[in-house]
Amino acid sequence: MxxxxxxxxxxxxxxxxxxxxxxxxxxxxxxxxxxxxxxxxxxxxxxxxxxxxxxxxxxxxxxxxxxxxxxxxxxxGLLAPVQTGLRQLASPYLHDLYGATLDTVHLAVRDGLEVLYLDRLAGNTSVPVVSDIGSRLPMHSTGVGKVLLAHAPPEVQADVLSDLRRITPYTVVQPGTLRRQLARVLRDDYATTVEEMSLGACSVAVPIRAGSDVVAALGIVVPGLRNDRAKYVAALQVAAQGVGRALAAARRDPS
Amino acid sequence: MxxxxxxxxxxxxxxxxxxxxxxxxxxxxxxxxxxxxxxxxxxxxxxxxxxxxxxxxxxxxxxxxxxxxxxxxxxxGLLAPVQTGLRQLASPYLHDLYGATLDTVHLAVRDGLEVLYLDRLAGNTSVPVVSDIGSRLPMHSTGVGKVLLAHAPPEVQADVLSDLRRITPYTVVQPGTLRRQLARVLRDDYATTVEEMSLGACSVAVPIRAGSDVVAALGIVVPGLRNDRAKYVAALQVAAQGVGRALAAARRDPS
DNA sequence: GCGCGTCCTTCCACTGACCGGAATCGTCGT
DNA sequence: ACGACGATTCCGGTCAGTGGAAGGACGCGC
The missing domain is CATH 1.10.10.10 (Winged helix-like DNA-binding domain superfamily/Winged helix DNA-binding domain)
Structure with missing residues (x-):
């Protein structure tokens, strides 16, 4: 029995x-x-x-x-290849960025149809930030997400565009609108969101490249975007290029 | 077959x-x-x-x-209980500390007879630092290690003292000497090392308490210790107390 | 092009490691 | 003391797992 x-x-x-x-x-x-x-x-x-x-x-x-x-x-878990290497390499640049702005800074990669947050430095402001290390968020409503989506394969873009969930009243849910935004991301090489993920939080993000491939994104969350957008973009791009160079150097060395 | x-x-x-x-x-x-x-x-x-x-x-x-x-x-791995909670709680204080000193900052706990590094903010100085997130180092040759050892159960102390490996010419390998240092750590509530783990690197560390228990240690690695030791100790203790309060608050709240 | 070495993958018949319902053993709260 | 709940231990039937052998898929040297 x-x-x-x-x-x-x-x-x-x-x-x-x-x-x-x-x-x-x-x-x-x-x-x-x-x-x-x-x-x-x-x-x-x-x-x-x-x-x-x-x-x-x-x-x-x-x-x-x-x-x-x-x-x-x-x-x-710490031995997982991409993440750890990238996180370690990017860490000093994240800190520099944080030191320069004192806002919340993010390092993220694409994982399937979502954004996976690899690291976060929490700003001392009271901006509502929902991300956390290891958490996943939709791509269409975050700055880093838009950057990664803009550089993702067409089939990924199609999948994401076919199901745009509304999160706040400002979330972009029209595929056409988002598609236009993605084109602009490719042209300008940065992305923004305005209260699309949580009310009271705006973000700017730029791609991190290893050679010509976009392997990650760097983002910053701020209470609002006025005329200082250019300042954030510049600081982010400096940091992203630094990470990119460090990646290239690391790739030549060991593997 | x-x-x-x-x-x-x-x-x-x-x-x-x-x-x-x-x-x-x-x-x-x-x-x-x-x-x-x-x-x-x-x-x-x-x-x-x-x-x-x-x-x-x-x-x-x-x-x-x-x-x-x-x-x-x-x-x-990120869901592992003790580490993650502590790491998340301590993160802002580590950043503050890093921002104030720009030296390498460590958060560590005791794991058996070794020190386990939970987090590290890499300073931009060229001080040789061998620790890394997730790595383990001996307790007798690091600042955080001495703090944790001083507050460890007697049997752990005995085990560690019975096998003091030499790492640099300055490593303390005499059990008597180390025992005296540990007593001083308890009295002064901070520990120091001078090139005992790697040449050119000194460290200061303080305990982090949850209630009266020492649950972790906070350390800083600097190129040298002159008359500024008191400054580091003060900064570390402020941060450690902050973490301790955060721990206590968190412990009351959820589980 | 061809043989060789290395590593990856598939096949398949035998069998002992795994399965899980039932029973037992704490440990609570009332 | 007693019921309720969760954690353990038991144990015989059986099928999931095993691994030697064989077959591919490369890459390299000559």
Missing amino acids: AGRLSTPGTTVTSRALALLGAFDEDHRRLTLTELAARAGLPVPTAHRLVGELVAWGALARDPRGRFAIGRRLWDL | AGRLSTPGTTVTSRALALLGAFDEDHRRLTLTELAARAGLPVPTAHRLVGELVAWGALARDPRGRFAIGRRLWDL
């Missing part, structure tokens, strides 16, 4: 990964039962797998017996 | 984890064959498991067909 009832086709590995996938921004700590439910596994099965994950250090138990992502996965 | 020859006791999960564990600081990119060898698995077995890991996003293939840690593991 025992036997295996798991739906065929499910591998052990995929189950272990499902357990890891049960954690997200809003669920950093889970009990075994929650974990099993979120991963779609029976409790005893989850128990055994989780035991192995904990033994290895992928998960950890907190004092209350709940589970969380372990330190070893944190270590591994 | 097929059959299973794997040594009994090895689980699928442990093999998948062994594959992840094959990556480290010096091996960020591996071919399938290297991966299999480092994980101690036959190539076909590694091939199948790696396929699942890639499908899930734990690993990624680069253009040359080699494997590396994937973006999804990077995401997960």
